[in-house]
Amino acid sequence: GAVVSQHPSRVICKSGTSVKIECRSLDFQATTMFWYRQFPKQSLMLMATSNEGSKATYEQGVEKDKFLINHASLTLSTLTVTSAHPEDSSFYICSAPKGASETQYFGPGTRLLVL
Amino acid sequence: SQKIEQNSEALNIQEGKTATLTCNYTNYSPAYLQWYRQDPGRGPVFLLLIRENEKEKRKERLKVTFDTTLKQSLFHITASQPADSATYLCALGSGDMRFGAGTRLTVKP
Numbered sequence: 001g002a003v004v005s006q007h008p009s010r011v012i013c014k015s016g017t018s019v020k021i022e023c024r025s026l027d028f029q030a031t032t033m034f035w036y037r038q039f040p041k042q043s044l045m046l047m048a049t050s051n052e053g054s055k056a057t058y059e060q061g062v063e064k065d066k067f068l069i070n071h072a073s074l075t076l077s078t079l080t081v082t083s084a085h086p087e088d089s090s091f092y093i094c095s096a097p098k099g100a101s102e103t104q105y106f107g108p109g110t111r112l113l114v115l
Numbered sequence: 116s117q118k119i120e121q122n123s124e125a126l127n128i129q130e131g132k133t134a135t136l137t138c139n140y141t142n143y144s145p146a147y148l149q150w151y152r153q154d155p156g157r158g159p160v161f162l163l164l165i166r167e168n169e170k171e172k173r174k175e176r177l178k179v180t181f182d183t184t185l186k187q188s189l190f191h192i193t194a195s196q197p198a199d200s201a202t203y204l205c206a207l208g209s210g211d212m213r214f215g216a217g218t219r220l221t222v223k224p
Binding site: 004006032034036042044045046059091093097102104105106107108111 | 147149151156157158159160161164204209210211212213214215216217
C-alpha cells in the first residue's frame with residue numbers, strides 16, 4: 001500500500017519557539033494533503049487542507065498565522081507551529097489520497113510537547 | 116449541529132465472537148463513510164469504504180453496512196482475535212474527512 005511518512009516522530013520544545021513537521025508521500029505524488037490534530041482520547045480534528053502550489057485551506061477556528069502550511073512539492077507538505085504554547089501540545093497527523101482514491105493514507109503522527 | 120457518534124467508547128468481547136461497532140451521524144449527507152483502525156501512538160489505517168448507494172461491503176472478516184435513512188453504519192468483525200484489539204474510527208467523506216471519537220475494542224483470549 002501507499003506510504004506516508006512524518007518527521008519528526010516526537011518533538012519537545014520550549015514555549016515560544018517554532019516547530020516544523022514534515023509529511024512526505026514516499027511512493028506516490030499528492031497534490032492534496034490533510035493535517036489533523038488529535039488530543040488524548042479524542043478523535044482526529046481536521047486542521048487544514050494543504051494544496052500543492054497554492055494556499056492551504058484552514059478549518060474554522062484554526063489560526064492560519066499560527067499553523068503555517070507549505071506544500072512545496074508533490075511529495076512534501078510541512079506544518080509549522082509558530083510561537084508554540086503548552087496548549088498546542090498534541091498528536092499531529094497528516095494524510096494523503098493516492099491518485100483518485102477516496103481513501104486516505106495516514107502518516108505515523110508527530111507527538112509535540114511544548115514545555 | 117453536525118455530530119458523529121460512535122456509541123461505545125469501549126467494547127470488550129471474547130475471542131471468536133463477533134464485534135459490532137456503531138456509528139451514527141446527524142446533519143451530514145456523506146457520499147462516503149469509511150472505517151479506520153488506530154493503534155496507540157499511531158496514525159489511522161484504512162479498513163473499508165462504503166458509498167452512499169451501497170448497503171453493505173465485506174473484506175475478509177470485516178463487514179460494513181450503511182443506512183442513509185437511519186444515518187447509521189455498523190462495523191462487524193467476525194471471529195475476533197486479540198490482534199483485533201485497537202480503536203476503530205468511523206469517518207464521513209473522502210478528502211477532508213470528519214471523524215467520530217472512536218470505539219476502543221478489546222478482544223480477550
